[in-house]
Amino acid sequence: MRTPIIAGNWKMNMNPEQTAEFVKAVKDKLPASTKVEAVIAAPAVDLPALLENAKGSELKVAAENSYFEDEGAFTGETSPKVLKEMGVDYVIIGHSERRDYFHETDEDINKKAHAIFKNGLLPIICCGESLETREAGKAEEWVEGQVTAALKGLSAEQVSSLVIAYEPIWAIGTGKTASSDQAEEICAVVRKTVAKLYDQTVADKVRIQYGGSVKPANVKELMAKENIDGGLVGGASLVPDSYLQLVNYKD
Numbered sequence: 001m002r003t004p005i006i007a008g009n010w011k012m013n014m015n016p017e018q019t020a021e022f023v024k025a026v027k028d029k030l031p032a033s034t035k036v037e038a039v040i041a042a043p044a045v046d047l048p049a050l051l052e053n054a055k056g057s058e059l060k061v062a063a064e065n066s067y068f069e070d071e072g073a074f075t076g077e078t079s080p081k082v083l084k085e086m087g088v089d090y091v092i093i094g095h096s097e098r099r100d101y102f103h104e105t106d107e108d109i110n111k112k113a114h115a116i117f118k119n120g121l122l123p124i125i126c127c128g129e130s131l132e133t134r135e136a137g138k139a140e141e142w143v144e145g146q147v148t149a150a151l152k153g154l155s156a157e158q159v160s161s162l163v164i165a166y167e168p169i170w171a172i173g174t175g176k177t178a179s180s181d182q183a184e185e186i187c188a189v190v191r192k193t194v195a196k197l198y199d200q201t202v203a204d205k206v207r208i209q210y211g212g213s214v215k216p217a218n219v220k221e222l223m224a225k226e227n228i229d230g231g232l233v234g235g236a237s238l239v240p241d242s243y244l245q246l247v248n249y250k251d
């Protein structure tokens, strides 16, 4: 019932020319979006090239971040209203890199989620624990806290349509993938948290991605887990061939 969603998160890589080349290489080889939703999240400077080249294809487009106001004196920020006008579908919020390097708080992330919905976009909300938190046996509690804070004040309908990405910080860009059992364990905690805050019907609808060194070699095993509905992929999404293997993991 839940359509799988594989999203590449390019982070601060790629320029508009590389973006255009990438999309040209993948656009005719993507799965139908009813089978697997294929998404690319690109830096704001690449979004026009991404949108232009993805036109008429199955590719969905995400921004890597947006602000919680639509307009005003917020130098350097990206308006969710303008992202919607441009044709963007999703916005990633709360990535651990934004939380760690740019000091984004749970409150900021919640405000961004509200602004994203207000503008008719969908958020991909990231959560995940550090190695220290995991080793202290507090991963579940940590993730439950992040999810609870991020969803504050959102309606059941809104939560049913969004995506939550569980990304253990210790597995990001390190080559260390959480085992499929470890990933499943916390993705199940995410779903249980949604059930506790809303109800089981909402929890059954929300799509949960795993992120952290996902690659063609491990995508099938991860996607076979009951509570994993997709992947948020960094490094392995930068090369067309590898991206295509990920989104076509069902073939």
Ligand SMILES: O=C[C@H](O)COP(=O)(O)O
Pocket (backbone or CB within 6 Å): 009, 095, 167, 171, 172, 173, 174, 175, 211, 212, 213, 214, 232, 233, 234, 235, 236
């Ligand atoms: O958003 C993506 C994640 O941070 C994972 O990155 P990675 O696949 O390079 O480990």
